[in-house]
Structure formats: structure tokens, C-alpha cells
Amino acid sequence: MLIDTHVHLNDDAFKEDVEGVIRQGLAAGVELFFVPGWDLPSSYKAQELSHRYKEVYFMAGFQPENLDGVQMSDLNRIAELSDDPKCIAIGECGLDYHWKKDDDTKTVQKAFFLAQIELANRVGKPMSIHARDALEDTLELLSAVPVQAGAVLHCYSGSAVMLERFAKLGLYFGFDGPVTFKNAVKPKEALTACPLDRLLLETDAPYMAPTPMRGKRNEPSFVRYVAEEAARIKNLPLREVEEKTTSNAFDLFHVKHD
Numbered sequence: 366m367l368i369d370t371h372v373h374l375n376d377d378a379f380k381e382d383v384e385g386v387i388r389q390g391l392a393a394g395v396e397l398f399f400v401p402g403w404d405l406p407s408s409y410k411a412q413e414l415s416h417r418y419k420e421v422y423f424m425a426g427f428q429p430e431n432l433d434g435v436q437m438s439d440l441n442r443i444a445e446l447s448d449d450p451k452c453i454a455i456g457e458c459g460l461d462y463h464w465k466k467d468d469d470t471k472t473v474q475k476a477f478f479l480a481q482i483e484l485a486n487r488v489g490k491p492m493s494i495h496a497r498d499a500l501e502d503t504l505e506l507l508s509a510v511p512v513q514a515g516a517v518l519h520c521y522s523g524s525a526v527m528l529e530r531f532a533k534l535g536l537y538f539g540f541d542g543p544v545t546f547k548n549a550v551k552p553k554e555a556l557t558a559c560p561l562d563r564l565l566l567e568t569d570a571p572y573m574a575p576t577p578m579r580g581k582r583n584e585p586s587f588v589r590y591v592a593e594e595a596a597r598i599k600n601l602p603l604r605e606v607e608e609k610t611t612s613n614a615f616d617l618f619h620v621k622h623d
């Protein structure tokens with residue numbers, strides 16, 4: 366059994382065939398699909414999918430690149446969404462200085478990240494954290510204000526050394542398609558350094574399809590390629606990687622699924 370712990374089934378790329386994509390995932394051994402929001406509409410869409418498909422669970426939150434025009438009071442809607450029994454986390458939230466790195470952008474992103482950490486702590490949920498080109502600030506913020514119910518650094522893109530610093534805070538690490546790319550030295554080193562009991566598998570579909578599907582629309586069924594690469598790098602049977610990452614996902618997200 367596999368879980369795709371970060372898959373945007375709420376993205377327009379799946380508008381036409383989301384049911385078929387879920388069915389293909391199930392056929393490939395993916396039994397659960399965790400769908401994060403990146404703003405309010407996508408969080409509501411994720412909720413709707415979780416009500417339509419029993420294998421889908423959702424997260425609600427504001428991703429740092431989607432804060433234009435967002436008010437702090439909009440977080441009240443996220444808090445309401447988190448009341449839903451199928452809401453397993455606040456996310457995806459965090460810091461992203463890839464495209465914009467001016468001081469104003471950083472200040473706004475940090476304020477919303479901090480407010481969403483506080484929200485998660487208030488409602489007792491874990492978090493899915495998006496951190497791109499902003500790992501130092503992310504580490505600093507999480508050290509100052511820890512997520513009490515735990516968190517995953519989704520699509521981990523940092524070094525092995527940085528991973529070890531985050532691991533000391535008790536974080537989980539999500540690995541995705543890039544770790545399967547042939548020349549992806551840094552992600553492979555990070556996965557090598559990732560403790561097995563902190564490892565989560567994800568696709569971040571529809572983006573970043575793994576080898577050998579690179580260039581295509583990514584789909585949750587492709588999480589298998591990430592699992593296979595993790596087994597290869599960790600020199601473990603695939604079955605053990607599946608079991609361990611699945612139990613990690615249950616430990617962090619407390620999904621009650623039967």
C-alpha cells in the first residue's frame with residue numbers, strides 16, 4: 366500500500382478526468398490521496414473532492430506565492446475548513462523566495478506562515494510546509510514557533526546537511542519526482558540522509574513527473590517510481606519502503622481510514 370501524501374487533484378489539470386486518475390492510482394496500489402490547498406478556492410475544491418471520494422483527504426491553507434490580496438481574516442475560513450473530519454492538516458504553507466525575494470515579500474510571507482502555524486496549533490493539526498529557496502528562514506521560524514502536531518517539509522529540495530538540522534526539530538520530509546532524475550545529486554544525497562522513519566512519498570502532481578514519465582502530466586499512480594527510487598537509494602526491499610512510508614503518513618496525519 367502506498368499513499369500519495371501531496372497531490373493536487375484540485376488542480377485544473379485534473380478537471381476532466383479526476384475520477385479516472387484516482388482509479389488508476391488505486392489500481393497502482395495508491396490507496397489514499399492527500400490533497401493540499403494553495404488558496405481558498407483550491408482548499409474548498411480539495412474539501413469537495415474529499416467528500417466525493419472516500420480515499421481522498423484534504424489540507425487547507427495559503428501557499429506563500431498565493432498571498433496577493435489575502436487578508437489575515439481569510440484565515441478564519443481556513444480554520445472553519447479545518448473542522449471538517451476529512452481535513453488532516455493545514456497546508457500547504459511556508460516561504461518561497463524563488464521568484465520574489467524583496468523585503469516586503471518576505472515580511473508578508475513570514476507573517477502568513479507564522480499565523481498559519483499558530484492556527485494549526487490552535488486547532489491541533491499538523492502542517493504541510495512548502496519551502497523553496499527559503500530554508501534558513503523556515504528553520505528559524507519553526508525553531509521559534511514549532512508546529513505542535515508535527516509537520517512535513519513537502520518536496521524537500523535542500524541539502525543533506527540542512528535535512529539533518531530540520532530532522533532535529535522532528536520534521537518529516539516529502540520526496541517527489543526530482544529524486545528520480547538521473548543527475549539529481551542533491552535530492553539523492555538528501556534522501557540518503559533522510560531517516561526512514563521521517564520519510565514520506567508524494568508526487569506534487571500535476572507537476573514534476575518522475576523518470577520515466579518526465580515531461581508528462583504527473584499523476585498519483587507515479588508515486589510508485591518515487592518509492593522504487595527510495596528503495597534503491599536506501600538499499601531496502603520496495604515492500605519495506607511502502608510499509609514504512611505508509612505508517613509514517615498515518616503517524617503524522619492521524620488519518621482514520623477503513
Ligand SMILES: [Zn+2]
Pocket residue numbers: 371373401457569
Ligand atoms: Zn504542492
